[in-house]
Amino acid sequence: MSAPLLEVDGLHVTFSTPRGPVHAVDGVSFSVGAGEVLGIVGESGSGKSVTLRAIPRLLHANAAVSGQVRWRGADLHAMPAEQLRKIRGGQIAVVFQEPMSALNPVLPIGLQIDEVLTAHTTLDTPARRKRATELLGLVGIASAATRLGQFPHEFSGGMRQRAMIAISLAAAPALLLADEPTTALDVTIQDQILKLLLRLVAELDMALVLVTHDLGVIAETCDRVAVMYAGRLCETGSVHDVFLRPRHAYTSALLRSMPGEGAARSMLVPIPGQPPRVDRQIPGCAFAPRCTFVEDRCATERPRLTPQGEGHAAACHAAARVAEAAS
Amino acid sequence: MKRPPAPLLGGLTILGAMVAFAVAPGLFVPYDPLAFDFTALLAPPSWAHPFGADQFGRDLLSRSIAATAIDLQIALFATIFPGTLGTLIGLLVGWYGGIADAIFGRLVDLVVTFPFLVLVIAIVAILGPGLANMYIAVTIVGWVSYARLMRSEVMVQKNGEYVAACKVLGYSTPRILFRHILPNAIRPVLVYAVTAMALAILLGSSLGYLGLGAQPPEAEWGVLIADGKNFFTTAPWIALFPGTVIVIAGLGFSLTGDGLADLLEVKR
Amino acid sequence: MSRGTWLISRLLQMLPTFLLIGIAVFVLARLLPGNAVEAMLGERGTDEAVARLTARLGLDKSIFAQLMAFLEGVMSGRLGDSLAFRIPVTRLIGERLPVTMMLTGLAVAFALTAAVPLAFVAALNANRWPDLLIRGVFQVGLSSPIFYVGLVLLTVFAAWLRLFPVGGYGDTLGEHIYHLFLPAMTLGLSFAAIVMRNLRASILGVIHAEYVDFARAKGLRGSVVLLRHVMRNALIATVTLVGLEIGSLLGGAVITETVFAVPGVGRLMVDSIFARDYPVIQALTLVLAVFVSLAFLVTDIVQMWLDPRVGR
Numbered sequence: 001m002s003a004p005l006l007e008v009d010g011l012h013v014t015f016s017t018p019r020g021p022v023h024a025v026d027g028v029s030f031s032v033g034a035g036e037v038l039g040i041v042g043e044s045g046s047g048k049s050v051t052l053r054a055i056p057r058l059l060h061a062n063a064a065v066s067g068q069v070r071w072r073g074a075d076l077h078a079m080p081a082e083q084l085r086k087i088r089g090g091q092i093a094v095v096f097q098e099p100m101s102a103l104n105p106v107l108p109i110g111l112q113i114d115e116v117l118t119a120h121t122t123l124d125t126p127a128r129r130k131r132a133t134e135l136l137g138l139v140g141i142a143s144a145a146t147r148l149g150q151f152p153h154e155f156s157g158g159m160r161q162r163a164m165i166a167i168s169l170a171a172a173p174a175l176l177l178a179d180e181p182t183t184a185l186d187v188t189i190q191d192q193i194l195k196l197l198l199r200l201v202a203e204l205d206m207a208l209v210l211v212t213h214d215l216g217v218i219a220e221t222c223d224r225v226a227v228m229y230a231g232r233l234c235e236t237g238s239v240h241d242v243f244l245r246p247r248h249a250y251t252s253a254l255l256r257s258m259p260g261e262g263a264a265r266s267m268l269v270p271i272p273g274q275p276p277r278v279d280r281q282i283p284g285c286a287f288a289p290r291c292t293f294v295e296d297r298c299a300t301e302r303p304r305l306t307p308q309g310e311g312h313a314a315a316c317h318a319a320a321r322v323a324e325a326a327s
Numbered sequence: 328m329k330r331p332p333a334p335l336l337g338g339l340t341i342l343g344a345m346v347a348f349a350v351a352p353g354l355f356v357p358y359d360p361l362a363f364d365f366t367a368l369l370a371p372p373s374w375a376h377p378f379g380a381d382q383f384g385r386d387l388l389s390r391s392i393a394a395t396a397i398d399l400q401i402a403l404f405a406t407i408f409p410g411t412l413g414t415l416i417g418l419l420v421g422w423y424g425g426i427a428d429a430i431f432g433r434l435v436d437l438v439v440t441f442p443f444l445v446l447v448i449a450i451v452a453i454l455g456p457g458l459a460n461m462y463i464a465v466t467i468v469g470w471v472s473y474a475r476l477m478r479s480e481v482m483v484q485k486n487g488e489y490v491a492a493c494k495v496l497g498y499s500t501p502r503i504l505f506r507h508i509l510p511n512a513i514r515p516v517l518v519y520a521v522t523a524m525a526l527a528i529l530l531g532s533s534l535g536y537l538g539l540g541a542q543p544p545e546a547e548w549g550v551l552i553a554d555g556k557n558f559f560t561t562a563p564w565i566a567l568f569p570g571t572v573i574v575i576a577g578l579g580f581s582l583t584g585d586g587l588a589d590l591l592e593v594k595r
Numbered sequence: 596m597s598r599g600t601w602l603i604s605r606l607l608q609m610l611p612t613f614l615l616i617g618i619a620v621f622v623l624a625r626l627l628p629g630n631a632v633e634a635m636l637g638e639r640g641t642d643e644a645v646a647r648l649t650a651r652l653g654l655d656k657s658i659f660a661q662l663m664a665f666l667e668g669v670m671s672g673r674l675g676d677s678l679a680f681r682i683p684v685t686r687l688i689g690e691r692l693p694v695t696m697m698l699t700g701l702a703v704a705f706a707l708t709a710a711v712p713l714a715f716v717a718a719l720n721a722n723r724w725p726d727l728l729i730r731g732v733f734q735v736g737l738s739s740p741i742f743y744v745g746l747v748l749l750t751v752f753a754a755w756l757r758l759f760p761v762g763g764y765g766d767t768l769g770e771h772i773y774h775l776f777l778p779a780m781t782l783g784l785s786f787a788a789i790v791m792r793n794l795r796a797s798i799l800g801v802i803h804a805e806y807v808d809f810a811r812a813k814g815l816r817g818s819v820v821l822l823r824h825v826m827r828n829a830l831i832a833t834v835t836l837v838g839l840e841i842g843s844l845l846g847g848a849v850i851t852e853t854v855f856a857v858p859g860v861g862r863l864m865v866d867s868i869f870a871r872d873y874p875v876i877q878a879l880t881l882v883l884a885v886f887v888s889l890a891f892l893v894t895d896i897v898q899m900w901l902d903p904r905v906g907r
Contacts, residue, residue: 058808081817089814101805104824106831106902115823116813151903167813437615439839440891441884444846445864449880452868453626529740533850536742537865552743559746560754570743577738 003073004031005175005207006055006092011067013050013059013231023278024050026231027067029305032175037201037208039222039239041215041254045275047231048211049097052179055209056088090120093168095197097180099160103152109136109163110148113170120171135166139196158189162196169200175207182217194221215258219243224311227251230276230286233305237312245326247314249293252322285317293318293325335586341579348395358386360393360546369562379564381554387565391572394546397458398576401531401540401547402524404462409469410520414513416470417477418504421512422485431478438471447530448539456539461531472523473516480512487511518593522584525577532573548573598899605895612888614666620881621665624873625658669881675874679867684878688860692882694764695859697771698851699844701779703837706787714794715821721799730795733788741847745781745854752777762856778855782847786840793836797829804828831902838894842887 013025025047032038042048053059055069057076069076071087096102104112113132117123123131129148136144139162152160161181168176178197182190198221201208210221218225219239226236227248235248246252256269273290276282285291288298298317305315308323316322348355358364364384372379378387420431438446450464451457484490485508493503534540535549543550548569555565587593632648649655652675653664668674674684713733717726736744753761765774801807802825810824849861856862860879867875899905 053808056812058812060803085814085816087814088812094809094812096805096809098805102809104806104810104828105904106828107823108903115810115815115819119814119816119819153904164809171814433615436612437619439842440612440616440888441619441880442842442845442887444843444849445880445883448846448849448864448868449623449876450626452876453623453873525738529738532740533742536740537850537853539868549740549742552746556746559750563750566743566746570740570746573743574735574739577740578735581734581738 004033005072006032006209007068007070008051008055009068009070011051011054011069012065013047013054014064016062016064017279020279023281024063024231025054026278028226028228028231028233029067030226030233030236032207032209034174035201035205035207036224037198037210037222039218039225040209040211040228041213041218041225042228043213043275045230045278046228047278048213048228049179050231051228052094052177052209052211055177056092056094057084058094086120089116089168089173090171091173092175092177093171093173095161095164095168095176095178095181098184099157099164100152100184102164103160103167105152108149108151109155109167112163113148113167116167116170131170132166135170136163138169138200139163139166140192141166157185158193161185161189161193165193165196165200169204172204173206175209176201177209177211179211180213181210183212183214197221215243215254227254230282231278232286233315234287235312235314235316236305237308237314241309241312245309245312245323247308247312247319247323248316249291249318249322250287250316251314252326253290253292285315291318293321332586332589334582335590338579338582338584338586341575342583345395345399345576345579348392349399350396352393352396355392356386356389358389360385360389361544362386369558369565371562372564372568378568379562381565382558382562387551387568390546390551391548391569394548394551394569395576397541397545397547398528398531398573401458401461402527402576402580405465405469405527405531406520406523408462408466410473410516410523412466413470413473413475414477414509414516417474417516418481418509418512420474421478421481422500422504422508424482428478431474435471435475438468441468443468444530444533447534448537451534451539456542458541458545461534461540465527465530469523472519476516476519477512480515481508484508484512514591515593518584518588518591521587522581525580525584528573528576528580548576601899601905602896605892609888609892613885616881616884616888617666617669618662620877620884621662623880624877674878674881677867677872677875679870679872679875684874687863687875688878688882691858691860691863694857695845695848695852695861698775698778698782698848698857698859699841701772701775702783702786702844702848704783705779706783706790709783710787710790711794714791714798715826717791717795718798718802726795729791733791736784737788737792739784741781741785741850742854744784745778745851748777748781749855764858775857778851778857781854782844782851785847786844789840790833790837794829794833797832798825801825801829827901831898834894834897834901838891841890845883845887 008031009029011025011028012023015022015024028047028051030038040048040051050059054063054065055076057065059065065077067077071092076084076087103109110129110132113135114128117128117131121128132148133144136147141147141159141162152163155163181197182193185193194217197208200206210217212218222239224237225239225242227234227242227250229250235242235246235251242251243255246255253269253271257271271290276286276289284297284299284301285303288294291298295317301317303315303317305313306319307313308319362385364380364386367376367380367384367386369382370376370380370384376386376388378391380386381390416431420427446468447461447464450467451460454460454463489507490503493507531540532547532549532552535547536553538553541547541550543554551569552566555562555569558565632645632652632654636644636648653661656664672685676682677684677687680687713729717729720726749761753759759777760774763774765771807820807824810820845861848859849864851857852859852861853865860883864876864879867879
């Protein structure tokens with residue numbers, strides 16, 4: 001396997017809030033290879049969206065970020081702003097959850113595509129216009145030429161998300177970061193958008209990082225998956241391995257709480273309790289208070305991410321017992 | 328409730344001092360504010376006369392302190408009269424809606440078309456200069472802001488469950504309006520009124536300066552400045568110090584208003 | 596509804612507005628207590644003169660007939676003669692109005708030149724020292740009466756440093772700007788404070804908007820993000836404010852023109868009050884109100900141009 005496109009290494013994000021610091025991302029590491037589809041899954045508040053936004057340095061001044069994010073070997077968090085700007089949108093593009101708020105309400109869609117082309121290509125005005133029309137066609141928006149002059153509020157929800165994808169793809173990036181791209185949409189539209197994303201990733205040979213709370217989406221679309229809980233990475237591996245042979249108690253519990261997927265067709269088991277508050281450091285395993293496999297050291301000793309086989313790792317003291325229970 | 332922030336405390340301190348000067352000026356004035364002193368004609372600021380003296384040798388610190396009462400009165404009356412009228416109209420229009428509301432809407436559109444100061448000046452011109460007529464003019468023009476605030480607040484409150492409960496209990500409309508809705512809806516109006524007092528001070532002193540507000544020999548800060556304007560190049564302190572006093576008084580009201588808005592979490 | 600229809604209906608709304616302004620000004624003039632004509636003439640009021648003026652102003656007719664005559668006069672541009680200057684009020688105002696427009700225009704230009712960049716500096720440094728300094732200075736500006744600011748600038752820059760004339764208007768455009776420089780600074784100060792405060796708040800509202808993050812994620816240059824995505828959206832709210840504040844600016848012009856002896860309609864208004872020149876006061880009130888309603892119209896059109904959601 002060639003060197004990965006993107007390597008996230010020991011990423012920490014701490015937000016300063018009026019009520020003190022909040023550790024939203026706590027030592028997350030993973031990598032994405034060319035053309036690979038990685039899913040990041042977790043409940044809301046697990047830090048998955050923050051992780052995604054931290055990659056191209058989109059977080060605001062109230063977020064303290066440490067760790068390395070290497071893009072083709074260069075640390076995005078250490079490089080000069082102008083170099084980073086060329087990578088953003090040009091090589092790494094982002095799709096947000098809410099197209100209605102992510103598209104600028106007062107600018108026509110055509111301009112919102114055009115400015116990406118202006119920033120990252122040397123195309124002249126007619127060529128950019130032609131390219132913009134092609135892009136709308138590519139994402140399945142009919143009568144593209146008219147649509148270019150229209151504003152976001154004149155589009156339907158699904159069309160807006162298609163438009164945002166078109167904007168993100170404009171400069172032919174090598175990696176697409178998608179933050180819950182289907183959550184704000186109707187169920188029927190969700191499926192269309194997901195299929196569109198997968199088709200484009202395959203056609204354009206892009207890598208994709210897909211953040212979602214939906215294990216079903218992961219199972220359908222991803223090559224590999226990273227499971228997050230309370231700002232920490234619990235488990236990572238191929239979708240096949242993680243879903244069929246979970247090695248982290250949280251992954252296992254999550255799979256059993258979802259209908260239709262994962263560990264056998266058994267009874268749905270909800271996870272008792274609430275995710276912990278992340279406004280103070282947790283010394284042991286963050287999942288310990290809700291865990292059915294909990295042992296003494298879980299409360300005091302933080303489990304490290306340890307290999308569980310080829311490309312599969314989990315951060316669980318009880319990995320062996322979780323494996324036993326799953327089989 | 329949060330801890331009162333420093334600007335609010337600063338504002339309240341200024342207002343406290345103003346009230347003290349207005350209530351008992353005799354305790355603070357070093358000289359008789361009206362006494363001519365021909366040994367101190369146009370005296371520059373000194374330890375004896377910290378603000379200097381005017382062309383008749385009157386001590387300007389004493390005159391500024393003595394003028395506080397009138398300016399504080401302006402701040403209060405130029406808000407209470409339009410505030411009360413506006414609150415009543417807003418309360419009724421918000422409650423009854425319908426045609427009353429439509430007429431109210433047109434009336435508001437009309438009043439805001441006239442520049443506030445121009446309309447006040449025009450009315451004062453017709454009624455004649457003086458504080459009483461200034462209050463009438465400010466009331467005719469100024470009620471609109473209060474009424475608009477009150478109306479939108481009442482529109483929210485009247486759908487509240489406590490109002491439904493009052494109706495079920497068979498309370499009379501006046502009782503519901505004045506005993507129940509008014510106390511719940513008045514907070515934004517009160518906060519606005521404090522900020523409006525800063526504007527009232529500026530308006531009152533401007534009219535005083537133009538000769539349309541307080542009339543000499545009534546001591547009012549704008550009138551003091553108008554007295555000093557002909558000496559501005561030779562004896563700038565005559566206008567400078569009363570002017571600074573107006574700025575500080577204005578700050579007192581606006582800091583208090585902003586602070587209260589933050590504290591009571593009133594959106595503006 | 597298309598934008599064209601929106602625009603036409605907005606223009607048609609001006610007609611009832613003008614009519615209501617006319618009626619309001621008429622009613623206002625009837626507030627004059629006692630015998631209006633005697634009040635107007637003051638010491639000049641012999642019985643014969645009172646009778647003549649009463650007839651000339653049509654005050655011996657019914658109220659309704661007077662209103663109709665007044666409105667008819669307004670529509671045909673006849674607003675009576677100035678009692679003090681003995682020339683038609685329209686001519687008097689026509690000569691003075693451009694001066695006030697020039698003053699107000701310069702004040703707006705100065706204020707926006709200062710307020711827009713400072714609002715950005717303040718918002719981008721929210722609650723750090725540049726923000727606190729800018730807000731503090733403007734807070735003081737907002738609490739300073741116009742006549743006082745004018746007197747201070749007049750003394751320092753005109754009387755002591757002799758950089759500017761102490762008053763007047765001059766003859767050429769350059770002279771106009773030179774003469775109106777200090778008055779426009781005076782008039783623009785509180786306007787700048789209000790715009791700065793409002794724009795700072797709207798920038799802070801916009802700067803964390805998702806579409807600004809998305810614009811950054813697209814790899815746009817910082818200037819493009821700031822101007823096209825932050826500023827344009829923040830200005831939408833501020834444009835409305837600018838329109839609403841035109842009235843305060845004209846009110847401020849009355850005081851500014853008095854302090855700096857600028858021969859505009861504001862000074863004319865104050866002079867007319869002391870001369871009991873009621874036809875001029877009445878006509879000025881009318882003209883300024885019409886001017887403000889036109890300013891509201893322009894604001895709405897700019898708003899429509901800035902915000903595609905308006906009128907669709």
